[in-house]
Amino acid sequence: MDIPSKKISVTSLFFFLTTVILAILLWVNNVNSDKERGYDSSSVMNRITYLQELALVKHNYTGVISYKDYMKILNVNVPLTDKYFLLKYHGYIKAGVDFDRITVTPENDTTILVSLPKPRILETVIDENSIEVYNESDNAFNPIRITDYNEALIREKRVMVSDALEQGILEESTQQAKTAIRSLLREMGYREIRITEQLELPQLP
Numbered sequence: 072m073d074i075p076s077k078k079i080s081v082t083s084l085f086f087f088l089t090t091v092i093l094a095i096l097l098w099v100n101n102v103n104s105d106k107e108r109g110y111d112s113s114s115v116m117n118r119i120t121y122l123q124e125l126a127l128v129k130h131n132y133t134g135v136i137s138y139k140d141y142m143k144i145l146n147v148n149v150p151l152t153d154k155y156f157l158l159k160y161h162g163y164i165k166a167g168v169d170f171d172r173i174t175v176t177p178e179n180d181t182t183i184l185v186s187l188p189k190p191r192i193l194e195t196v197i198d199e200n201s202i203e204v205y206n207e208s209d210n211a212f213n214p215i216r217i218t219d220y221n222e223a224l225i226r227e228k229r230v231m232v233s234d235a236l237e238q239g240i241l242e243e244s245t246q247q248a249k250t251a252i253r254s255l256l257r258e259m260g261y262r263e264i265r266i267t268e269q270l271e272l273p274q275l276p
Contacts, residue, residue, distance in 0.1 A: 115175045115183065118255060126248040127167040127193070130235050135159050138223040142213045152213040157205040158223060162197035164231055166190055166240045168248040172269075182263040185252060189271050190244035192235070195228045 135157060142152035172188040208215065249266050256264050 122251045123170040126251045128244045156207040159203045161201035165194040166244045185266045190241045
């Protein structure tokens with residue numbers, strides 16, 4: 072008794088091979104996609120550095136500077152030699168974290184460690200174009216000089232920095248940086264983000 076043989080048509084063979092090839096291509100694509108989703112520390116840092124400007128904290132100031140001085144002899148004020156003026160100004164202070172000093176350590180595709188440096192004051196600016204002078208003395212014995220204005224502005228910048236520190240500008244800068252970094256890393260697919268602050272050793276004299 073003859074056993075009938077099964078013949079595979081060309082069409083069936085074509086569909087079979089096509090299915091196998093598509094399956095292989097999909098598998099390779101998934102493997103490549105998994106690899107592309109992984110980030111090394113350099114690629115993470117390249118993205119983080121773009122956040123530098125967004126993570127800055129800025130305090131705006133409008134103030135009045137009062138300046139008064141005398142000619143002195145043996146460190147004693149000479150009567151009728153006083154000079155004085157008032158300055159009104161607009162300025163600002165910027166503080167933030169130096170993103171170039173951030174270190175990142177990806178542990179896997181979902182977990183990453185981030186180490187932040189201490190925040191610092193980056194800019195203390197008094198807009199010279201905004202300065203208005205009031206109640207300026209005109210004493211022939213002790214005229215006002217440019218150095219007097221410069222001295223008054225330098226003193227005021229110290230006051231601005233002291234005030235900003237009391238208001239917590241550095242702490243605000245750290246929180247701003249953490250918020251921006253967490254938001255970016257979540258968009259990159261990280262689920263567990265551990266952020267620590269770097270310790271700074273005191274400078275030796």
